[in-house]
Each structure stands twice: as C-alpha cells, then as structure tokens.
Amino acid sequence: MIDLTAARWRKSSYSGPTNDACVEVADGVPGAVVPVRDSQAPGGPTLCFSTPAWSHFVRTVGTPGFTDR
Numbered sequence: 001m002i003d004l005t006a007a008r009w010r011k012s013s014y015s016g017p018t019n020d021a022c023v024e025v026a027d028g029v030p031g032a033v034v035p036v037r038d039s040q041a042p043g044g045p046t047l048c049f050s051t052p053a054w055s056h057f058v059r060t061v062g063t064p065g066f067t068d069r
Helices: 051-061
Strands: 008-011 023-027 033-038 046-050
Touching: 033 051, 046 051
Parallel strands: none
Antiparallel strands: 008 023, 023 033, 033 046
C-alpha cells in the first residue's frame, strides 16, 4: 500500500476552471510512483504508475498525430 498522506495533488495546466473532466497527479510521494486520480472523486480509487511508464505516456500523448478520440 502506498502512503498518499503527503501527496500534493495538481490538475493539468490545460484544465480550465469550468472543466470538471480532469485527472489529478500527485507530487511528493515516496518511491518511484506517480499516483493519478479523478478530480471529481478525490476519495475514490487511485491508479499508480511507475515513473518511466508515466513519462512514456506523457511523451506519447504529446506527439503529433495522437488523438483522444
């Protein structure tokens, strides 16, 4: 079990103040993990990715031709 009590959650800079369909990512979590959760359900489940897996995901979605549809 990963201790998320010291986690500092943040939304993407692309999320506007009226955009409720967001995920949050946590900083300050011990170990090489990146926790991700639904911003509308902060008490709900959290997915934890390895740092290399999360970095690969972020690089991939930022490539030309990637679509979210």
